[in-house]
Amino acid sequence: MWKTVLRRILIMIPQLIILSILVFFLAKMMPGDPFSGQINPNTDPKQLAALKQAAGLNDPAPVQYARWVGNLFKGDMGTSYIQHVPVTSLIADRAVNTFWLSLLTTIICYAISIPLGVTAGRHQDEWQDQTVQIFNYITFAVPAFVFFILGIWLFGFTLGWFPISGSVSPNASGFWGTLGSQLYHILLPAILSALITTTSIVQYLRTGIVDNKVEDYVRTAHSKGVPDNVVFNKHILRNSLLPIASSFGTVITGLLSGSMVVEMVFSYPGMGKLFLDSIGQRDYTTLTALILIFGTLTLLGNLLSDIIMSIVDPRIRIK
Amino acid sequence: MAKEIIQVKNLKVHYPIRSGFWNRITDYVRAVDDVSLTINEGETYGLIGESGSGKSTTGKAIVGVEPVTSGQIIYKDVDVTKPSNRRKLNYNKDVQMIFQDSMSSLNPRKRIEDIIAEPIRNFENLTTDQERTRVQELLDIVGMPSDAIYKFPHEFSGGQRQRIGVARAVATNPRLIVADEPTSALDLSVQAQVLNFMKHIQQQYNIAYLFISHDLGVVKHMSENLAIMHRGRLVEIGSRADIYNHPMHIYTKRLLSAIPMVDVENRIKHKKHRQEVELEFQNDQSKWYDKNGCVYPLQQVSGNHWVALPKDEVIQEELNEKGRD
Amino acid sequence: MEKQSDLLLDIQHLHTAYRLQGKFYDAADDINITLKRDEILSVVGESGCGKSTIAASIIGLYDHKNTKVTGDIMYNELNLVGLNESLFDKIRGNKIGMIFQDPLASLNPLMRVGDQVAETLYYHTDMNEQERHNRVIELFNQVGMPKPESTYAMYPFELSGGLRQRIVIAMAIACKPEVIIADEPTTALDVTIQAQILDLLEDIQRQSHSGIILITHDLGVVAETADQVAVMYAGQVVEKADVKTIFENPLHPYTRSLLNSMPQSEDEDEDLHVIQGTVPSLQNMPHEGDRFAARIPWIPASAHEQEPIMHEVEPNHWVRCTCWKTFHFQDEVGGE
Numbered sequence: 001m002w003k004t005v006l007r008r009i010l011i012m013i014p015q016l017i018i019l020s021i022l023v024f025f026l027a028k029m030m031p032g033d034p035f036s037g038q039i040n041p042n043t044d045p046k047q048l049a050a051l052k053q054a055a056g057l058n059d060p061a062p063v064q065y066a067r068w069v070g071n072l073f074k075g076d077m078g079t080s081y082i083q084h085v086p087v088t089s090l091i092a093d094r095a096v097n098t099f100w101l102s103l104l105t106t107i108i109c110y111a112i113s114i115p116l117g118v119t120a121g122r123h124q125d126e127w128q129d130q131t132v133q134i135f136n137y138i139t140f141a142v143p144a145f146v147f148f149i150l151g152i153w154l155f156g157f158t159l160g161w162f163p164i165s166g167s168v169s170p171n172a173s174g175f176w177g178t179l180g181s182q183l184y185h186i187l188l189p190a191i192l193s194a195l196i197t198t199t200s201i202v203q204y205l206r207t208g209i210v211d212n213k214v215e216d217y218v219r220t221a222h223s224k225g226v227p228d229n230v231v232f233n234k235h236i237l238r239n240s241l242l243p244i245a246s247s248f249g250t251v252i253t254g255l256l257s258g259s260m261v262v263e264m265v266f267s268y269p270g271m272g273k274l275f276l277d278s279i280g281q282r283d284y285t286t287l288t289a290l291i292l293i294f295g296t297l298t299l300l301g302n303l304l305s306d307i308i309m310s311i312v313d314p315r316i317r318i319k
Numbered sequence: 320m321a322k323e324i325i326q327v328k329n330l331k332v333h334y335p336i337r338s339g340f341w342n343r344i345t346d347y348v349r350a351v352d353d354v355s356l357t358i359n360e361g362e363t364y365g366l367i368g369e370s371g372s373g374k375s376t377t378g379k380a381i382v383g384v385e386p387v388t389s390g391q392i393i394y395k396d397v398d399v400t401k402p403s404n405r406r407k408l409n410y411n412k413d414v415q416m417i418f419q420d421s422m423s424s425l426n427p428r429k430r431i432e433d434i435i436a437e438p439i440r441n442f443e444n445l446t447t448d449q450e451r452t453r454v455q456e457l458l459d460i461v462g463m464p465s466d467a468i469y470k471f472p473h474e475f476s477g478g479q480r481q482r483i484g485v486a487r488a489v490a491t492n493p494r495l496i497v498a499d500e501p502t503s504a505l506d507l508s509v510q511a512q513v514l515n516f517m518k519h520i521q522q523q524y525n526i527a528y529l530f531i532s533h534d535l536g537v538v539k540h541m542s543e544n545l546a547i548m549h550r551g552r553l554v555e556i557g558s559r560a561d562i563y564n565h566p567m568h569i570y571t572k573r574l575l576s577a578i579p580m581v582d583v584e585n586r587i588k589h590k591k592h593r594q595e596v597e598l599e600f601q602n603d604q605s606k607w608y609d610k611n612g613c614v615y616p617l618q619q620v621s622g623n624h625w626v627a628l629p630k631d632e633v634i635q636e637e638l639n640e641k642g643r644d
Numbered sequence: 645m646e647k648q649s650d651l652l653l654d655i656q657h658l659h660t661a662y663r664l665q666g667k668f669y670d671a672a673d674d675i676n677i678t679l680k681r682d683e684i685l686s687v688v689g690e691s692g693c694g695k696s697t698i699a700a701s702i703i704g705l706y707d708h709k710n711t712k713v714t715g716d717i718m719y720n721e722l723n724l725v726g727l728n729e730s731l732f733d734k735i736r737g738n739k740i741g742m743i744f745q746d747p748l749a750s751l752n753p754l755m756r757v758g759d760q761v762a763e764t765l766y767y768h769t770d771m772n773e774q775e776r777h778n779r780v781i782e783l784f785n786q787v788g789m790p791k792p793e794s795t796y797a798m799y800p801f802e803l804s805g806g807l808r809q810r811i812v813i814a815m816a817i818a819c820k821p822e823v824i825i826a827d828e829p830t831t832a833l834d835v836t837i838q839a840q841i842l843d844l845l846e847d848i849q850r851q852s853h854s855g856i857i858l859i860t861h862d863l864g865v866v867a868e869t870a871d872q873v874a875v876m877y878a879g880q881v882v883e884k885a886d887v888k889t890i891f892e893n894p895l896h897p898y899t900r901s902l903l904n905s906m907p908q909s910e911d912e913d914e915d916l917h918v919i920q921g922t923v924p925s926l927q928n929m930p931h932e933g934d935r936f937a938a939r940i941p942w943i944p945a946s947a948h949e950q951e952p953i954m955h956e957v958e959p960n961h962w963v964r965c966t967c968w969k970t971f972h973f974q975d976e977v978g979g980e
Binding site for chain 2: 690691805834835836838839840842843861862863864865867868887888891892901902903905906907908915916917918919922
């Protein structure tokens with residue numbers, strides 16, 4: 001198994017290189033350079049050219065690329081054109097927020113979708129299943145932003161149960177106070193985005209159970225005198241959870257990099273909101289850094305899925 | 320002596336095995352390893368083997384749907400392992416195939432008319448009326464009602480679908496049909512029907528069959544000459560009488576003794592014989608198989624009876640034995 | 645101590661009906677068969693004749709919502725028809741073991757094969773984990789697994805077809821059941837493996853004095869292994885006798901036709917016998933008269949019974965309908 005994992009990691013290296021090249025040229029093609037906005041507009045163009053020369057902007061592309069990658073390894077992703085702070089620190093603040101939001105969303109998402117999928121699969125075509133199906137249609141069909149706005153209106157505005165924007169209350173003090181306030185702030189966005197993420201997991205699980213129920217090995221288990229509920233939990237459910245487990249990697253990176261809508265609607269200061277803000281402000285250094293991060297996360301997510309799969313599925317593990 | 324229609328010479332189909340950290344090719348699966356056989360015009364040549372013996376791969380290689388690693392397939396004095404030669408000779412029109420699983424080999428979204436007409440359209444220019452007449456003829460040959468042309472594959476039973484498969488295969492007036500386990504999925508009484516049709520068509524149109532099967536009873540009924548295959552190599556080839564009455568290789572004997580026989584009176588004797596042969600097979604592995612577990616090259620023992628014998632002295636011994644029979 | 649009865653299963657008037665588009669159709673129609681200790685009863689017939697339905701009915705594995713089972717399946721003093729599920733779970737795998745056709749599909753792909761066999765023991769014995777492990781190894785030895793210890797931790801995909809079927813058999817016999825139902829146990833296997841598996845079943849039966857119901861479509865397998873034979877056509881048993889009688893003195897037209905269509909005749913140039921027409925589907929099953937009559941149209945209707953029943957034409961030889969008396973093949977001269 002370790003060989004498989006190691007090989008899988010090695011395969012990621014060329015993928016990462018290709019990703020970085022793409023991002024690099026994307027950045028090159030964007031208007032502006034590190035001096036835009038930082039320099040007095042009255043600066044002598046000759047002096048500017050000299051500065052550019054000194055900064056290596058006239059070097060051949062491969063040299064610049066190598067320097068850029070070198071800086072990346074040092075944690076230097078450039079300076080934001082707009083905010084005039086290093087992109088790394090800009091993103092780092094937001095990444096923490098997004099991380100906590102995504103983590104909570106993932107937990108809630110699985111906590112909701114697994115029981116729903118199991119119920120639907122177990123009671124296939126009965127009222128329980130039909131109820132879950134209706135729920136699924138809603139979460140699938142309603143656009144995310146409509147869903148969020150309705151959620152804010154209902155739970156935040158009308159009922160007043162949750163705060164509707166920000167990541168922490170300005171009045172919060174002390175470690176526990178701050179933590180509590182932070183949790184309180186991400187609860188509603190996490191629940192809402194968990195709900196719209198459940199669709200595919202519920203559907204996968206339900207289909208898995210329905211398919212496995214009629215497999216011959218389930219009949220064999222019954223023929224051994226294994227009680228019905230044990231057959232369900234030990235044979236049917238366990239085998240149906242396999243694809244769910246392996247989808248974990250993609251689900252969590254999907255949440256990490258796909259949190260734009262929820263962060264925008266809730267004005268939550270995370271990476272998604274930063275991304276949208278950067279587009280609005282044409283903050284290209286931040287933008288390319290974020291694209292690079294999202295791309296890397298996607299690759300890591302797939303890696304994680306593959307690793308989980310190779311741990312839980314003996315057919316892949318033993319080879 | 321009948322004229323041969325196809326000659327397979329030293330056919331090899333190897334698949335690479337990749338392993339190790341870098342997924343390099345470390346070995347080959349020798350699916351078909353040095354197989355030579357000759358099929359005569361209008362005859363049924365049986366190819367027998369257990370699962371994984373390489374019999375289906377051999378069949379596919381002959382039809383040209385399986386890339387050949389080395390060796391030759393001679394048809395009309397030309398090596399048809401080269402795709403260009405196949406095109407030149409219209410090989411794909413002359414050599415057709417019937418599959419085991421008639422459900423998955425017939426396009427479920429096409430009507431029977433189009434399924435059967437497809438090979439005709441590929442090779443002949445017929446008007447719509449001519450084509451329909453031809454399809455009707457073909458359905459008639461395999462005993463299907465004429466309204467079948469408007470139906471879809473799922474509307475037929477397994478036996479009927481297999482007959483449609485036969486009709487499609489004979490549509491282009493082929494000289495050779497490779498039939499890969501054509502009746503394995505069918506019930507006994509339906510199998511009888513399909514086998515009868517195959518025989519009738521053969522007599523009528525002088526078609527040769529390569530009849531691939533694991534069922535020794537069916538092959539005995541169908542073929543004049545046959546070959547036994549094991550682990551990619553031929554173990555024994557000969558006439559029906561040679562193989563069934565005078566099997567010489569231990570593997571052939573083992574296979575024959577394992578066929579359940581409808582002879583209740585002697586079933587204990589039969590079982591004892593089978594277990595003796597099995598024991599001999601287990602104990603004499605080193606005598607009949609080389610150190611890689613493969614059989615030795617074929618040696619001629621009489622007329623067209625060839626056996627994968629290990630040494631010259633064994634031939635003598637076995638021949639003596641045979642003489643006593 | 646009481647003498648154990650030789651009669652293991654007594655099936656009387658078994659009807660098993662499946663619901664299709666809202667209506668119930670009998671897939672097994674008035675089945676009367678018995679299984680004795682030390683006996684292999686073979687139920688033989690072509691696909692769709694209802695032989696697997698009988699197996700499912702005995703072991704109670706069917707879709708309870710869409711299946712209706714009536715009649716009696718007496719196992720000792722217990723009627724298995726309508727038996728409550730938790731009681732049935734004590735019988736299944738314990739007193740009645742089942743072997744299925746496709747050994748790969750019948751094993752859980754994600755569970756170690758040893759654990760799958762041990763699971764049976766867990767539910768029917770008081771053994772602790774170590775004892776169960778030891779018993780599994782013992783069973784693996786009994787069914788001829790080459791390396792019992794290392795096989796325990798393997799997964800089904802790592803084993804060959806023959807070895808997988810041995811695992812399934814080990815599972816079925818783990819609790820030394822009195823009744824073993826084998827539903828086409830060798831159909832998916834090569835002929836040499838088939839012979840080994842059938843030998844194994846016979847050995848097991850000799851050692852444990854159990855009764856085996858062997859369901860198969862292969863007349864050769866029947867001739868080689870069965871003691872008693874029930875031939876089925878279209879949901880009904882049409883002929884029932886000991887194996888010798890079935891093959892040497894078959895009477896029912898269907899039995900005779902089936903035997904004739906085997907490609908085992910000495911004259912290879914002769915056509916094989918073909919039974920006219922096809923087996924009617926469940927929904928199109930005729931409700932009265934002889935179900936086989938349509939396949940032998942040259943036999944006059946008067947030869948058939950109105951309501952064909954099983955007749956004991958000689959001791960322990962039962963034949964449905966009276967048409968066998970005048971039956972002849974189409975190309976034979978009528979024997980009236």
